[in-house]
Amino acid sequence: MSLTLADSLTEIADGVFAYVQPDGGWCLNNAGLVVGADGQAVLVDTTATERRARRLRAEVLRTVAEPPRTLVTTHFHGDHTFGHRYFPEALVVAHENARTDMAAAGLGLTTLWPGVEWGDVAPTLPHLTYRDSLTLHVGDDRVELIHLGPAAHTTGDTAVWLPRQRVLFTGDVVMNGVMPFCLMGSVSGSLDALRRLRALEPVTVVPGHGAVGGPELIDADEEYFRWLVRLAERGLAAGLTPLELARAEGAGPYAGLLDAERLVPNLHRAYAEAGGAEAGAPLDVGALFREMAEYHGGLPDCHA
Numbered sequence: 343m344s345l346t347l348a349d350s351l352t353e354i355a356d357g358v359f360a361y362v363q364p365d366g367g368w369c370l371n372n373a374g375l376v377v378g379a380d381g382q383a384v385l386v387d388t389t390a391t392e393r394r395a396r397r398l399r400a401e402v403l404r405t406v407a408e409p410p411r412t413l414v415t416t417h418f419h420g421d422h423t424f425g426h427r428y429f430p431e432a433l434v435v436a437h438e439n440a441r442t443d444m445a446a447a448g449l450g451l452t453t454l455w456p457g458v459e460w461g462d463v464a465p466t467l468p469h470l471t472y473r474d475s476l477t478l479h480v481g482d483d484r485v486e487l488i489h490l491g492p493a494a495h496t497t498g499d500t501a502v503w504l505p506r507q508r509v510l511f512t513g514d515v516v517m518n519g520v521m522p523f524c525l526m527g528s529v530s531g532s533l534d535a536l537r538r539l540r541a542l543e544p545v546t547v548v549p550g551h552g553a554v555g556g557p558e559l560i561d562a563d564e565e566y567f568r569w570l571v572r573l574a575e576r577g578l579a580a581g582l583t584p585l586e587l588a589r590a591e592g593a594g595p596y597a598g599l600l601d602a603e604r605l606v607p608n609l610h611r612a613y614a615e616a617g618g619a620e621a622g623a624p625l626d627v628g629a630l631f632r633e634m635a636e637y638h639g640g641l642p643d644c645h646a
Contacts, residue, residue: 351375351401354546354554355507359405361398366520366551367600369421369646373398374511374548376504377406378481385410385432386502386511388425390646392461395425412478414487415468416513417496418444420451426466436468437489439498454631455644490515493528493622494535503542510544518552518559521599522566525607525630528621529567536564566596574612584609588637603638
């Protein structure tokens with residue numbers, strides 16, 4: 343199953359809406375809305391730019407009578423958080439690591455693509471943080487927040503699980519048609535997180551980027567990370583750097599994914615873990631972004 347939606351809130355289950363921004367490439371993320379029988383709502387993530395955040399707000403207010411009072415942040419990256427300030431009524435909830443990372447990152451994402459019209463954006467730090475799990479109650483429904491730690495896409499990833507509707511918002515731990523990205527997280531941790539997500543037995547999966555689908559999205563990303571581990575093992579055995587390996591072998595069966603240049607930083611993460619680095623141990627993000635751009639042949643495309 344793969345359902346492509348376009349910049350509007352579409353009901354995917356009873357009281358559950360997905361907001362998908364095609365084509366899902368850099369900074370074109372997904373968000374969601376959960377509406378209880380009493381009309382109260384929880385928003386899951388926002389968007390990268392002022393223009394896109396204002397559009398999301400307009401779509402939300404076409405769906406519910408009052409702005410959401412709770413805003414769940416799946417992780418700290420600016421494409422999922424810069425628009426938070428356009429929902430000032432909401433209590434922002436996130437994992438404690440996401441708050442720390444958001445404060446440290448600031449508006450750093452905007453410097454990577456200076457040509458994007460970011461507008462009036464600024465980090466809105468979470469008001470409420472949790473450590474392992476947290477349950478929100480929306481009418482009679484449970485909205486379960488699960489930390490996918492110690493590291494997967496980042497060290498502060500939150501999955502949003504709706505057990506009655508069997509809908510799962512994964513944040514960027516799962517992508518659809520877009521190359522997974524673990525520069526700030528972990529290869530082994532991503533595999534562990536995907537196993538945990540599969541064990542929930544979701545029917546509908548809303549990835550961080552790309553079309554809504556089902557549990558097959560989890561399977562596809564797991565296959566990618568297992569392929570990445572095997573590729574890294576070959577590169578290490580041959581004495582190649584991640585960049586040399588990426589140039590020699592390319593992305594193989596995953597060359598057709600959006601943002602395939604992520605292969606280079608993903609290989610750096612795989613090499614680090616093969617060398618004994620802990621999941622989520624910091625890497626030089628700036629240097630690896632530049633190396634990724636070198637592999638790509640220029641700045642990766644961002645259409646936010």
